[in-house]
Amino acid sequence: MKKLIQVFLVIIIPEIVIFSLIWFINPDKVPMPFNIEEIIVTDLEKMPADHSSFEELNKDFKTGQEVTEACLGCHTGRGQEFMKSVHWQWLKHDTLINGDKVILGKKNVPNNFCIGVTSNMNYCSKCHAGYGWTDNSFDFKNPKNIDCLVCHDNTRMYKKTYQGLPDPKVNLKLVAQKVGHPTKQNCGHCHYQGAGKDNGKHGDLSKELNNCERDFDVHMNAKGKNMSCTKCHITQNHTIRGNMYTTSTSNENRATCTECHTSAPHKSKTLNSHFNQIACQTCHITKYATDAHTFVWWDWTNAATKKNGEVYADEKHITPDSTVLDDTKHGQQIYVKNQKPNYIWFNGNAKIHMFDDKITESPLVMNKLYGSYADNITPMDPKNPSKIFPVKIMRGKQPYDLKNKTLIQVNTFGAEGTGALWGDWDWDKAINNGMKAIGMPYSGSFGFVETVSYWPLNHTVTPSETSLKCEDCHSKHSVLEGLNKVYIPGRDRHIAIEAGGLILIILTFLGVVGHAILRMRAKN
Amino acid sequence: MKRVYIYRRFERFWHWTQTLLILFLALTGFEVHGSFELFGFNKAVLLHNNAAYTYMIILILIFFWLFITGEWRQYMPKRQQIVDQVEYYIKGIFQGKPHPTHKTVYTKFNPLQRAAYFGLNFIILPTMVATGVLYLAFYEFLKTGEGYAIRPIAYIHVIGAFLLLTFVIVHVYLTTTGYKPLSAIKAMITGWEEMSDEEAEIVVRENIRMAMQCSRREIIDSGGDEDVKSFDEVLSRELSGTNAMMIDFQKKLLQSKVGYFRIDANGIYVEVNDVWKELYDQTGIKDPIGKHYTLNRSEEDKKVVEQIFKQVVGGKTITGVKLSRNTTDGKRLHHTLSASPWYEKNKIVGIEGYIIGVDD
CATH class of the missing domain: 1.20.950.20 (Transmembrane di-heme cytochromes, Chain C)
Known part of the structure; x- marks a missing residue:
C-alpha cells in the first residue's frame, strides 16, 4: 500500500500534471493588435457641397470637354495635378532592380491578351480618363481633354465609348450635378473589364464586387463594411496608391494589407510567424474567377483565318468550368472559372518585356517577377523579402518579328480598309500599321512565340473560414507544388531517410521478435 | 527470489x-x-x-x-x-x-x-x-x-x-x-x-563493497580517528555529506536484510546492527557485544566460522560463504557471509562483514 502511494506520488501524479500542462497551455495565443469590431471605415461618400445647386453646372453640356471646363473653373490646379497621373498618361517613371530608370505603362507595355494599345487607341481609349485619344497626336497637355466624370460620376449613368468620348445618350448635365467621390462602379467601369469582359484579365476583378456577399469579398461585402476601392487604393491629389504588378518594375507605392491589419494580425504566433514567407494573399485568396470566366490562353496563330471563306466562331466546353473558343477574330482562347491560384516567390520587383527588347527565350515571360527561396532566406532588401504569392498565369502565342526578334505591335481594331486585323483579316497590313505606330522596324516576316505573364492576385479576399488551412500546404497534397526549394514540414521528406528509417525500425522489430522466439524455445 | x-x-x-x-x-x-x-x-x-x-x-x-x-x-x-x-x-x-x-x-x-x-x-x-x-x-x-x-x-x-x-x-x-x-x-x-537469490547476493555484496570502499576511504582519510570507525557511522556521515548518491542507501540496505557485524582480533563482537540482531534473534542471541563469535553455534558450524575468522584476520576477504545457524527450537536457518579485515592505522585489528538471510 505504501509502495503504491509512493509510485503514485513519484510517477503518476507528476506525469498527469506535466501532460495536462502540455495539453492545455497555449503559448501560441497572442492578443490581436486590434479589435476588428472597432475598425471604422470612414465614410467619404458624401460630398461637402451639393453640386446641383451650382450655377456653373446648370447647363446643357454638349461635350465632355465642356463639363471639364466647368469643373476646372472652380477646381483650379486639379487639372495639372491629374495630368501627372497614370490614369492620364498611361505611363510612369519607374526603376529596374539594377537602378536603371524606365518609363512604362499601359501605353507602351506589350501584353499577351490584345498585345498592345498603340494604333488601337480608337477602341482602347474607351478606358482612358480623357477625351479623344485616337493616335499619337493626342494633346496630353490640354486639361480640357481630362474626363472628370468617368471617376466622379455618382449617378452610374455615365458611359464612355470609342475615342474615350461620352456616350451621346448620357445626360451630362445630370451627371455633372451629381458628382462625388469615386465609387466601386467608377473604378470598375474600366478595371473590371480588362480584356473586354468581367474577370477577363485579372481573374479577381469583376462587377460582382459592386454588390457582393461576405463569401465573395470580406472588405467589399455590401452588407458589411462595403468598402470602396479607394479605401485601400488611397488617393491623394489624384495620385492613387497601388501599382499594377504587371506594369511596374519596383516595389513602390503598393496598397498593402498591413496598412490596416499590421504585420501580426493573427491570434496565433505561429500563423504570424509566416509573415516573412507568405504573402497575406496566399492564404486569404484561395480561388479566383468564381463568378465569371477569365482568360488563361490566347493563341493568335489562327487569327484572321477563315473557314470555307467565312468568318467563324466555335465555342466548345471542355469541362463545366472551361471553354475554348476558336474564331477568326482571336485565334484560340481558353477561358476558365473557379480557378485555384499558382504560387511563386515574389519580392515586388519585376522586369517588364518591352516591344524593343530582344526575345531570348520561349516561352517568353512578359513580366518576370523577381523572387526566389534564396531571396527569402537572405533577402536583397530585408524589408521586402521574397514571399510566396498567389498568381494567375496567362499563356498564349503572339506574333513576333522573325528577324529582329522583337514582339510585334498589331493594329487589331479598325474598320475594313484601314489595314486593321479585324477589318481586313490581313496580318501583314496590321503589323505594318502597328509597328509604324510604335516607331519600330518590321523585317517583313513574322512568326508566333509562346508567351506567359503572371498576374498576382490581390482582390476578392474571402473570410478566414475559407482561407487556406495548415494542411493545405503542410501535407503531401500541398497546394505549393512547384516551390520545391523551401522545406515545408508535412510536405517534404527525404526518400532515403524515410526508407532507411522505416527499414531500420522494421529490422529492429523483426530482430527483437526473432530474439524473443529463440529465447522462448530455449526455455522450453 | x-x-x-x-x-x-x-x-x-x-x-x-x-x-x-x-x-x-x-x-x-x-x-x-x-x-x-x-x-x-x-x-x-x-x-x-x-x-x-x-x-x-x-x-x-x-x-x-x-x-x-x-x-x-x-x-x-x-x-x-x-x-x-x-x-x-x-x-x-x-x-x-x-x-x-x-x-x-x-x-x-x-x-x-x-x-x-x-x-x-x-x-x-x-x-x-x-x-x-x-x-x-x-x-x-x-x-x-x-x-x-x-x-x-x-x-x-x-x-x-x-x-x-x-x-x-x-x-x-x-x-x-x-x-x-x-x-x-x-x-x-x-x-x-x-533477482534470483544468487544474483541478489552478488548485487547486494557489490553495493556493500562500494559502500565499504567509501567508508574505508573515509576512515583512512580521517587518519584513523578513533571516533570515526564504525561502518554505520561512516555511512551516516556519507549520507549527510555531499554525495547525494548515498541518500537513503543505508535504509535500503537495511531493508535488504543485511546484517552487519564487527569482531575484534580476539573474536569478540564489537558491533552489530539491528538486522544482525533480528537474524540471530531466534538463535537466542539478543546482544552479542562483548561475547565470542562462537556463541551458540553447533560444533560443526564452530569449525567453519573459526576457519573463516582465521583467514580474514590473516588479511583475506571472503564473500558469499553459505552458513547456517541453529534456532532455539531446533530449526536450521541459512545465511551468506561476507567479511573483510578491519584495519586501523594499517594494522588488522579484527574483521567486519555482513550476512544476508537466504531463508524465505
Whole structure:
C-alpha cells in the first residue's frame, strides 16, 4: 500500500500534471493588435457641397470637354495635378532592380491578351480618363481633354465609348450635378473589364464586387463594411496608391494589407510567424474567377483565318468550368472559372518585356517577377523579402518579328480598309500599321512565340473560414507544388531517410521478435 | 527470489517522464512530418512544441542531477566485458546462462547499455534539442533577414526521431531479459528489482563493497580517528555529506536484510546492527557485544566460522560463504557471509562483514 502511494506520488501524479500542462497551455495565443469590431471605415461618400445647386453646372453640356471646363473653373490646379497621373498618361517613371530608370505603362507595355494599345487607341481609349485619344497626336497637355466624370460620376449613368468620348445618350448635365467621390462602379467601369469582359484579365476583378456577399469579398461585402476601392487604393491629389504588378518594375507605392491589419494580425504566433514567407494573399485568396470566366490562353496563330471563306466562331466546353473558343477574330482562347491560384516567390520587383527588347527565350515571360527561396532566406532588401504569392498565369502565342526578334505591335481594331486585323483579316497590313505606330522596324516576316505573364492576385479576399488551412500546404497534397526549394514540414521528406528509417525500425522489430522466439524455445 | 533497491525516486520520475515525452514527441512529430493524421496539423505543432519545451526543462534537471551526483560516470562507455555482453545476448541468453554483469546502484549499466545510453544522452538527445531549437528559432532569424536553410536541420531531426524509435523498441524488449519478464519494468516503477537469490547476493555484496570502499576511504582519510570507525557511522556521515548518491542507501540496505557485524582480533563482537540482531534473534542471541563469535553455534558450524575468522584476520576477504545457524527450537536457518579485515592505522585489528538471510 505504501509502495503504491509512493509510485503514485513519484510517477503518476507528476506525469498527469506535466501532460495536462502540455495539453492545455497555449503559448501560441497572442492578443490581436486590434479589435476588428472597432475598425471604422470612414465614410467619404458624401460630398461637402451639393453640386446641383451650382450655377456653373446648370447647363446643357454638349461635350465632355465642356463639363471639364466647368469643373476646372472652380477646381483650379486639379487639372495639372491629374495630368501627372497614370490614369492620364498611361505611363510612369519607374526603376529596374539594377537602378536603371524606365518609363512604362499601359501605353507602351506589350501584353499577351490584345498585345498592345498603340494604333488601337480608337477602341482602347474607351478606358482612358480623357477625351479623344485616337493616335499619337493626342494633346496630353490640354486639361480640357481630362474626363472628370468617368471617376466622379455618382449617378452610374455615365458611359464612355470609342475615342474615350461620352456616350451621346448620357445626360451630362445630370451627371455633372451629381458628382462625388469615386465609387466601386467608377473604378470598375474600366478595371473590371480588362480584356473586354468581367474577370477577363485579372481573374479577381469583376462587377460582382459592386454588390457582393461576405463569401465573395470580406472588405467589399455590401452588407458589411462595403468598402470602396479607394479605401485601400488611397488617393491623394489624384495620385492613387497601388501599382499594377504587371506594369511596374519596383516595389513602390503598393496598397498593402498591413496598412490596416499590421504585420501580426493573427491570434496565433505561429500563423504570424509566416509573415516573412507568405504573402497575406496566399492564404486569404484561395480561388479566383468564381463568378465569371477569365482568360488563361490566347493563341493568335489562327487569327484572321477563315473557314470555307467565312468568318467563324466555335465555342466548345471542355469541362463545366472551361471553354475554348476558336474564331477568326482571336485565334484560340481558353477561358476558365473557379480557378485555384499558382504560387511563386515574389519580392515586388519585376522586369517588364518591352516591344524593343530582344526575345531570348520561349516561352517568353512578359513580366518576370523577381523572387526566389534564396531571396527569402537572405533577402536583397530585408524589408521586402521574397514571399510566396498567389498568381494567375496567362499563356498564349503572339506574333513576333522573325528577324529582329522583337514582339510585334498589331493594329487589331479598325474598320475594313484601314489595314486593321479585324477589318481586313490581313496580318501583314496590321503589323505594318502597328509597328509604324510604335516607331519600330518590321523585317517583313513574322512568326508566333509562346508567351506567359503572371498576374498576382490581390482582390476578392474571402473570410478566414475559407482561407487556406495548415494542411493545405503542410501535407503531401500541398497546394505549393512547384516551390520545391523551401522545406515545408508535412510536405517534404527525404526518400532515403524515410526508407532507411522505416527499414531500420522494421529490422529492429523483426530482430527483437526473432530474439524473443529463440529465447522462448530455449526455455522450453 | 529477492528484491534489491536499484533506482532512486528522481531516476524513476525522470525515466517515466522521458518515456512519455519521447513517445508523445514521436506521435506529434511524425504527424507534423506528415506520416499520419491524428490531432490535426495545427494542434500537433502546438503539442509538439509544448512537449519540446517541457522536455528541455526536464533535460536540464536530469543533466544537472547527473553531474552533481557524479552519476554521469555510469554513462561513460567502457570496453571491459563488452564482448561478454554481446556473446550473452547472441548465445548465453538462449542457454540460460546468467548475465555476465550485475546491476547495482553504482553500476546500473552493462557495457552495451553504457554505449547505448552514452549515444542517447550525449549525442542523439543533444542533437534533437539543437535541431529543434534551430527549428523554433527559424522565424526569428528570418525576421532579421539572416535566415538559414531549414531543410538539413529538418532531415537531421527526422533521422534522430527514427533512431530514438529504434532505441525505444530495443530498450523495451531488453527489459524482458531480467529475472522475470516484468522484473525490470517493476524495478523502474518501485525502485526494487527482483533477482534470483544468487544474483541478489552478488548485487547486494557489490553495493556493500562500494559502500565499504567509501567508508574505508573515509576512515583512512580521517587518519584513523578513533571516533570515526564504525561502518554505520561512516555511512551516516556519507549520507549527510555531499554525495547525494548515498541518500537513503543505508535504509535500503537495511531493508535488504543485511546484517552487519564487527569482531575484534580476539573474536569478540564489537558491533552489530539491528538486522544482525533480528537474524540471530531466534538463535537466542539478543546482544552479542562483548561475547565470542562462537556463541551458540553447533560444533560443526564452530569449525567453519573459526576457519573463516582465521583467514580474514590473516588479511583475506571472503564473500558469499553459505552458513547456517541453529534456532532455539531446533530449526536450521541459512545465511551468506561476507567479511573483510578491519584495519586501523594499517594494522588488522579484527574483521567486519555482513550476512544476508537466504531463508524465505
